[in-house]
């Protein structure tokens with residue numbers, strides 16, 4: 001349909017414009033009248049700490065060294081699962097057990113809560129964490145989430161290393177991670193990648209993990225954050 005061209009005249013007042021290029025014909029200009037005040041806007045819904053959903057990301061990397069007594073490497077633990085691979089001659093260097101996946105998972109939860117990260121809460125300079133089972137860090141992060149009113153919605157994690165091969169142990173790691181996060185296994189995903197023999201991870205000199213988590217608002221369960 002062809003548009004009719006409007007010819008503006010100088011004698012008539014200009015009609016009110018709602019949006020660029022669009023003219024309202026029905027509303028006549030109201031000279032000398034004050035516009036009605038708009039109703040007050042409701043207060044913002046997203047009050048601090050009460051978002052219905054929070055997303056967190058965690059990343060971790062550990063240097064790998066030959067196992068003791070040849071080096072400072074600890075026996076490999078991933079997602080709370082001790083890796084029984086006789087071919088594995090190196091392990092993570094860490095104050096704790098060096099569980100790269102649980103560290104990333106812990107940081108994801110703390111990150112979602114906008115809390116200090118795992119290194120600040122559990123410094124590796126603290127001798128109390130010598131050889132510590134990293135599931136305790138994850139439990140503490142989860143406790144803080146509950147105190148703030150949240151439970152885990154789901155987690156997606158990726159472990160990157162040359163050895164061990166994650167494929168055969170992926171399900172075991174996923175089940176254990178779900179148990180630690182207190183959710184059903186369908187809410188947890190674990191992927192294994194290599195670093196294509198590039199850089200330190202690809203050379204087998206480091207292991208890396210990423211974790212993304214959603215926290216869902218439930219209700220506050222008491223206690224101190």
Ligand SMILES: [Zn+2]
Nearest residue numbers: 060061100103
């Ligand atoms: Zn770590």
